[in-house]
Structures are given as structure tokens and as C-alpha cells.
Amino acid sequence: MFDKLMAAQQKAEEIKKRLDHVSVYGEVEGGAIKVTATANKTITAIEIQEEFFKGADKEEIEELLLTAVNKALTQADQVSAVEMQSATKDMLGGLGGMFGA
Structure with a gap:
């Protein structure tokens, strides 16, 4: 049983490392x-088109930036959930033998 729990922990760490290399995006106002x-919710880049930046006011930029960040983080949640759900199925399938299934 301990071996299976260790394998599950190792699998979770592998998923976390893999999610560090998956990029997600959020954009507003047509880019x-x-x-x-x-996918681990670390912001790696923010791009603001220069023309938009010149024509927008501070409040507009802040609101849209917040929206874009939240879109990216929502995508990260979705990707992470799919990965974890898949891993959980694999782990539970492997743990089934412990309970006589």
C-alpha cells in the first residue's frame, strides 16, 4: 500500500512539473x-498593444488587464483540472487492488 501511495505522490509531482510547461492565454479587446x-497559475507575460495603450485611460487598462489575467487563470484551472482528473483515474485504478476490487 505504501508503494502505491508513494507512486501517487510521484505522479502528482510529475503533473505539477508538466503544468509548468503548459501555457494558457487570456486576451481582451481583440488581442x-x-x-x-x-497551467500552474504563474503569469509569465503581459503584452499591451502600443496603439491601444496610447488611446486608453488608466482605469480602462486596469479593468481590461484584470479581465485578461482572470481569463488566463480560468484556463489554467481548466487545464489543471483535466490533468488531475486523468491522473486520479489512473491512481484509483491502481489502488483498486488494495481494496479487493
Whole structure:
């Protein structure tokens, strides 16, 4: 049983490392503001088109930036959930033998 629990922990660590290399994106206003993050919710880039930046006011940029960040983080949640769900199925399938299944 201990071996299976250790394998499950190792699998979770592998997923976390893999999610560090998966990029997700959030953008608003047709790409005027783009946010890139990892599936582990680390923001890695923010791009604001210069023309949009020149024509927008501070409050507009802040609101849209917040929206773009939240879109990227929502995508990160979705990707992470799919990965964890898949791993959980694999782990539970492997643990089934412990309970006589």
C-alpha cells in the first residue's frame, strides 16, 4: 500500500512539473491586451498593444488587464483540472487492488 501511495505522490509531482510547461492565454479587446500564464497559475507575460495603450485611460487598462489575467487563470484551472482528473483515474485504478476490487 505504501508503494502505491508513494507512486501517487510521484505522479502528482510529475503533473505539477508538466503544468509548468503548459501555457494558457487570456486576451481582451481583440488581442489589445494578452496575458500568458502557466497551467500552474504563474503569469509569465503581459503584452499591451502600443496603439491601444496610447488611446486608453488608466482605469480602462486596469479593468481590461484584470479581465485578461482572470481569463488566463480560468484556463489554467481548466487545464489543471483535466490533468488531475486523468491522473486520479489512473491512481484509483491502481489502488483498486488494495481494496479487493
